Amino acid sequence: MQWAALLIVAGLCTLSQAQYDDDPHWWYQYLRSQQSTYYDPYEPYEPYEPYAVEEGPAYPYGSPPPPESRDCPQECDCPPSFSTAMYCDNRNLKYLPFVPSRMKYVYFQNNQISAIQEGAFDNATGLLWIALHGNQITSEKVGRKVFSKLRHLERLYLDHNNLTKMPGPLPRSLRELHLAYNQISRVPNNAFEGLENLTALYLQHNEIQEVGTALRGLKSLIMVDLSHNKLRKVPDGLPLALEQLYLEYNNVYTVPDAYFKVSPKLLYVRLSHNSLTNAGLSSNTFNSSSLLELDLSYNQLQKIPPVSTNLENLYLQGNRINEFSISSFCTVVDVMNFSKLQVLRLDGNEIKRNALPVDAPLCLRLASVIEI
Numbered sequence: 243m244q245w246a247a248l249l250i251v252a253g254l255c256t257l258s259q260a261q262y263d264d265d266p267h268w269w270y271q272y273l274r275s276q277q278s279t280y281y282d283p284y285e286p287y288e289p290y291e292p293y294a295v296e297e298g299p300a301y302p303y304g305s306p307p308p309p310e311s312r313d314c315p316q317e318c319d320c321p322p323s324f325s326t327a328m329y330c331d332n333r334n335l336k337y338l339p340f341v342p343s344r345m346k347y348v349y350f351q352n353n354q355i356s357a358i359q360e361g362a363f364d365n366a367t368g369l370l371w372i373a374l375h376g377n378q379i380t381s382e383k384v385g386r387k388v389f390s391k392l393r394h395l396e397r398l399y400l401d402h403n404n405l406t407k408m409p410g411p412l413p414r415s416l417r418e419l420h421l422a423y424n425q426i427s428r429v430p431n432n433a434f435e436g437l438e439n440l441t442a443l444y445l446q447h448n449e450i451q452e453v454g455t456a457l458r459g460l461k462s463l464i465m466v467d468l469s470h471n472k473l474r475k476v477p478d479g480l481p482l483a484l485e486q487l488y489l490e491y492n493n494v495y496t497v498p499d500a501y502f503k504v505s506p507k508l509l510y511v512r513l514s515h516n517s518l519t520n521a522g523l524s525s526n527t528f529n530s531s532s533l534l535e536l537d538l539s540y541n542q543l544q545k546i547p548p549v550s551t552n553l554e555n556l557y558l559q560g561n562r563i564n565e566f567s568i569s570s571f572c573t574v575v576d577v578m579n580f581s582k583l584q585v586l587r588l589d590g591n592e593i594k595r596n597a598l599p600v601d602a603p604l605c606l607r608l609a610s611v612i613e614i
């Protein structure tokens with residue numbers, strides 16, 4: 243009798259994983275009565291995987307407001323068609339609602355939440371995504387162990403908050419960490435310890451003065467954005483798999499010799515709007531054969547630094563360069579040896595237009611844009 247009553251409820255709202263966990267017998271009966279809508283409970287059923295966009299995870303607009311599930315907090319929406327997601331975004335919340343244990347995706351963005359109290363996610367250890375961007379969370383009010391028990395967490399969105407310190411300890415399962423637009427000033431060397439699956443790290447628009455060796459051991463890291471901070475030095479050691487390094491708008495004045503050699507897959511390096519001078523660079527700093535794009539615009543360079551013949555885009559506008567040295571691009575020029583450079587920007591420097599060397603067309607034979 244009891245499960246018959248539950249069936250009626252189940253007809254209104256989609257089955258939740260929690261119900262299955264509580265009573266497998268009931269689940270079996272339910273499946274038999276619902277042959278046509280059968281799905282394998284052992285296959286995670288996630289009909290809707292929200293996309294990652296710059297502003298954070300998407301929201302399924304267009305569907306009518308669903309009936310609330312029994313355990314859904316009053317101030318949130320828990321769509322029956324996606325029983326592992328809870329939407330509490332954009333509703334002036336001042337505190338974090340309770341998170342039922344069946345949840346995998348929770349959305350709290352754009353509220354006025356200032357604290358993540360100890361134990362906030364203790365009943366939801368299956369969480370995969372937590373969106374908390376656009377709130378007023380301060381470091382003092384983040385419980386010390388709120389994230390560490392979330393052994394499946396893959397994405398944590400904390401951008402646009404009032405954090406002054408790195409949160410942690412963080413779960414080792416993390417794949418994306420979004421911490422942009424906070425007031426973090428320090429990244430301790432052990433900040434990302436054990437995050438073997440971290441692929442993207444967003445730390446732009448903070449007040450970071452130094453990164454130390456924190457990035458070194460991140461063996462899956464592909465992208466790190468540290469732009470718009472207060473770095474005077476580049477991070478001490480790069481990860482092996484890194485492809486994109488964004489350091490624009492800092493105060494970096496030097497890059498060590500062979501700095502990029504440890505990252506043989508590095509494709510894009512942005513160092514514009516820093517304080518680089520030629521004295522702070524060794525002759526082969528940027529001569530790294532994997533690089534496709536190098537942005538060194540708006541620094542204080544007086545010479546074109548030597549680059550690899552594989553480089554395709556080089557931005558040097560807004561420096562103090564006063565000579566067009568073709569040897570920075572080609573040490574040998576012949577039928578087989580030439581630069582793959584396509585775009586070269588040298589405008590806003592001290593080079594005269596007629597300074598293009600005679601052997602430039604031979605070396606830069608693939609160039610489609612050269613601005614002087």
Ligand SMILES: *[C@@H]1O[C@H](CO)[C@@H](O)[C@H](O)[C@H]1NC(C)=O
Binds near residue numbers: 361364365
């Ligand atoms: C988690 O669930 C248990 C039992 O369902 C309950 O007693 C406990 O208060 C819950 N924890 C939190 C933090 O709400």
Ligand SMILES: *[C@@H]1O[C@H](CO)[C@@H](O)[C@H](O)[C@H]1NC(C)=O
Binds near residue numbers: 378379380403404
């Ligand atoms: C967070 O920062 C904003 C902007 O600086 C400020 O208005 C707000 O009061 C801060 N909130 C808290 C809880 O500190």
Ligand SMILES: *[C@@H]1O[C@H](CO)[C@@H](O)[C@H](O)[C@H]1NC(C)=O
Binds near residue numbers: 393414415416438439
């Ligand atoms: C990292 O990802 C792999 C493959 O998806 C997974 O097997 C492993 O458990 C993850 N590591 C952690 C610490 O979660």
Ligand SMILES: *[C@@H]1O[C@H](CO)[C@@H](O)[C@H](O)[C@H]1NC(C)=O
Binds near residue numbers: 529
């Ligand atoms: C870049 O390094 C290679 C060796 O790795 C060297 O042959 C080449 O001349 C260098 N390029 C420049 C422009 O110095």
Ligand SMILES: *[C@@H]1O[C@H](CO)[C@@H](O)[C@H](O)[C@H]1NC(C)=O
Binds near residue numbers: 573574578579
């Ligand atoms: C010039 O091209 C030849 C043939 O591709 C190559 O073996 C040699 O290393 C090149 N020299 C330089 C300095 O790039």
